Amino acid sequence: MQRKAFIQTQHSPPTSAPLQLEALFMTKIAANQPKLNDExxxxxxxxxxxxxxxxxxxxDAVAPALARVVECSTRRRRILNLVQEALSQLRLDxxxxxxxxxxxxxxxxxxxxxxxxxxRL
Structure with a gap:
């Protein structure tokens, strides 16, 4: 019985082309989406x-620009945090x-x- 299930899964028909294209398209969209977080x-x-x-x-036309803006915003926030920490350390020093x-x-x-x-003086 297990062998029969194994054979059926090994020889199952390939997914249809529209499903493969949709999966590829969704993967492409997910790659272009900006990484949004709490910050x-x-x-x-x-x-x-x-x-x-x-x-x-x-x-699709606007998503890459949004991703760049989010990336720049995140980078600026990180730089600002580093500068603030450096200033705090400088004040303490x-x-x-x-x-x-x-x-x-x-x-x-x-x-x-x-x-x-x-x-003496």
Whole structure:
């Protein structure tokens, strides 16, 4: 019985050509669709939804441009996040440097006062 099922699945008739074309077309559409996520601006998500509602010929014409816009937007957001992190780190480094400079000045003033008390200056 299992052998018969195996033979039937191995020799099943090929899918019809329209189904193969539809599968190929859907794969092509999925490849052109932009990768939308939670970080994608709401306006771009709305635009993507509007483009999805268009007829196929218009959607196919506009989808690559939308994909590029979404990609650029995502890249800009990543760059902005990196710059913000770098600025935060720079601010923290500046605070440490100012603290160190003030401590060095206090030490200098203390040593200077000690030398004046000893009569060396």
């Amino acid at each position: 994608t601006p709401v306006e771009l998500q709305e635009m993507a939804a509007a483009i999805e509602a268009l007829p196929a010929r218009y959607r 500046m605070k440490y440097l100012i603290f160190d400079l003030e401590a060095t000045r206090r030490e200098r003033d203390q040593y200077k006062e000690m030398l004046e008390q000893d009569g």
